Amino acid sequence: MLLLAIETSCDETAAAIVRDGREIISSVISSQVAIHAAYGGVVPEIASRKHLESLAPVVSQALKDGGVGMEDLEGVAVTRGPGLSGALLVGFSAAKAIAVALKIPFIGVHHIEGHLFAPFLEHTVDFPFLALVVSGGHTQLYHVEGFGHYTTLGRTVDDAAGEAYDKCAKIMGMPYPGGILIDRMAQSGNPDAIRLPRPLLRDGTLNFSFSGLKTAVLQQTMKNPVSIPGQAADDLCASFQEAVCHVLAAKTEAAILQTGAARLVVAGGVACNSGLRRRMADLCKKLGVELSIPTPSLCGDNAAMLAVPGDYYLSHGHVSPLSLDVTATWDMDIIKESIT
Ligand code: KG4
Ligand code: ZN
Secondary structure, eight states: OEEEEEEOSSSEEEEEEEETTTEEEEEEEEEOHHHHHTTTSOOHHHHHHHHHHHHHHHHHHHHHHHTOOGGGOOEEEEEEESSOHHHHHHHHHHHHHHHHHHTOOEEEEEHHHHHHHGGGGTSOOOSSEEEEEESSSOEEEEEEEETTEEEEEEEBSSOOHHHHHHHHHHHTTOOSSOHHHHHHHHTTSOTTSSOOOOTTTTSSSSOBOOHHHHHHHHHHHHHSOOOSSSHHHHHHHHHHHHHHHHHHHHHHHHHHHHHTOSEEEEESGGGGOHHHHHHHHHHHHHHTOEEEOOOHHHHSSOSHHHHHHHHHHHHTTOOOOTTOOOOSOOOGGGHHHHHO
C-alpha cells in the first residue's frame, strides 16, 4: 500500500510517502523552530498559521521527491493527537480532503504510536517489546504486544524529559529548543561536577519526575551563574544530562526486569541524545536485550513514522470516519478499543 502520511501536531510540518509501512519513498520536514525560538517556546496560534502556509508545499515536495503522483496514493495516515488542537486540525483536515478527493481511505494515528514504530522503517522488531518514549511532551514506558495493544507501565508525573532539557537550557540562557545544545555542551563537561537530584529513583514505581531537577538547576545557576561558552556551563550540562540519563536508564532496567522483556525500543526526540543512546546500549548489552533506537532523523517529529501503524490499520480494515475529530489528549491504553 502506498501511503501519504502527514504530521502537524506541534512545530514541524511534515509529509512522507511510504510503501507498505516500511519503505520511505520520500520524507519532507519543514521546521518552525526558528520562528518559535523568538518566544522561548511553541506559540500555538503561530504554529497553526504556519502549518496552513507550509502544508501544501510540503505535501507537493514529498510527492515530487518520491516521483509519485496523487493518483498513485492508496491511503492517507495523519496524526489525530495528542498535540496542539489548532495545529492538528490543519493536517487532519487536509488528510480528509485528500482522501475524499482521491476516494481513498484515511486513518487518524496517535502521535506516540508513530514514534514507537519509527524503528520499523529500518528493521522489524518482534512483539512483544518494551518501549521508552522520550520527547518534548512525553516520557513513558510501554509494554507493546502488537499494533494498538499498549500498556503504560510508567509515566512522568510532571515534566517530560525533553521539556526538562528545554527548560534547563532556557534557565542557562540558551535558545529554544535547547535539548540538542545541552547534549553538545555536555560532551566537554564533567558529569560528576555538580550533584543534582535523581527524582523518584528509588520510589518503587516506574514513574518519572523531572521538575525538581529543573528547580535544582535554577538554584545552582542563581548560586553560581554560568556564562556560555565556558567550562562551568559545560559541567552543568554534563551533570544535568547524567542525572536525566541515570533515571531513564534505571527505570528502564527495572521495567525490563519486571516484564522479562527481550527487546527494547527507545524513541522520541530525546532518543537523539548521545548520552542516552550510549547508556541504553550499555544497559541492553549487560542484560542481553535487543535494542532498537531509530536513526536520529527518525527520532524527532516526522511523518514517515505515522505510516507504520497507519499501513497496519488500513490493511486490516480500520478506516477513520470522516466525522472523526482531532484530540489534544489521548491515552495510548485505550487505542485498542477505538480501533476495533
Ligand atoms: O519527538 P519530538 O521531536 O517532539 C515531540 O513530540 O515532543 O521531541 C522534541 C524534544 C525537544 O524537547 C528537544 O529539545 C528534544 O526532543 N531533543 C533532545 C535532543 N534532540 C532533541 N533532547 C536532548 N538531547 C538531544 N540531542
Ligand atoms: Zn513527537
